[in-house]
Amino acid sequence: MAKHIVYHIPVCPFSQRLEILLALRGQRDAVEFRVVDITKPRDPELLAKTRGTTALPVLETSDGRILKESLVILRYLDEALEGRALRRADPVEHAIESMLIAREGPFTMAGYLFVMNQDRNQRDAHRDKVLALYRDINDFLVDQNPDGPYLFDDFGLAETVFTPVFKRFWFLEYYEDFTLPAEGGYDRVRQWRDACMAHPATGQVTQEEIVKLYYDYALGAGNGALPAGRAVSSFAIQPKWQDRPMPPRDKYAGSASDHALGLAS
Helix, strand or coil: CCCCCEEEEEHHHHHHHHHHHHHHCCCCCHHEECCCCCCCCCCCCHHHHHHCCCCCEEECCCCCCCCEEHHHHHHHHHHHHCCCCCCCCHHHHHHHHHHHCHHHHHHHHHHHHHCCCCCCHHHHHHHHHHHHHHHHHHHHHHHHHCCCCCCCCCCHHHHHHHHHHHHHHHCCCCCCCCCHHHHHHCCCHHHHHHHHCCHHCCCCCCHHHHHCCCHHCCCCCCCCCCCCCCCCCCCCCCCCEEEEEECCCHHHHHHHHCCCCCCCC
8 A cells, every 4th residue: 555755854854744743643654755866966856756946754645646845745634644633623722722833833933044144242132032032932831731841741743843843943042042941931831842852752852962063053054055155964864873973063163074074075
């Protein structure tokens, strides 16, 4: 029987959402994942399928139709796979989890803009923006379920959406020394974040992997682009990230060389 196919970048948070869903549903083998090397031009065959767009992940259904946008793909798989759906069955509860999910886009964008920032003088402004979004999520969770740890009684659709982003924000800890303040206003979202990241279905990536692969993002070069003076992207599939040294934490000091990053002999 033909499987759904997902074309993806393994470290991509939007792809990890799909992997978490499959793990939670006990159907890891229901989808075939095919890795796309974003440091090279897209395969013409894939571009023909996507009608020229390059954003990932992309899902090709078992009958050959193409679906784009990770939240669309996530909801499609949740509805199409056999078994109990991850989304809340109660319409009001589903609306509530959807209101939380609607906060993910601005939250993710703020974190990526922060790590890609190259102006030391703008660090506080980016930090304040991220913290404001954390506080907003904190207030929402306090209103809906003050006792936690999840939005409802268990890890669900909203957790599946946010957890990969929480894990990508390891790059903020490493490159910007970002942590949630200990004072009030963050306790509930910290509880939620920590419970999400500790869930056994979310272990597809590690902190070391994120820090190493997103080094070029910390230099302002995203999606496989090359920082000035470099010939190999930190998103290169080879050499394997496990064989590379940890990159320098001071992103404002300029790029380390390909050799220093373990990307070239």
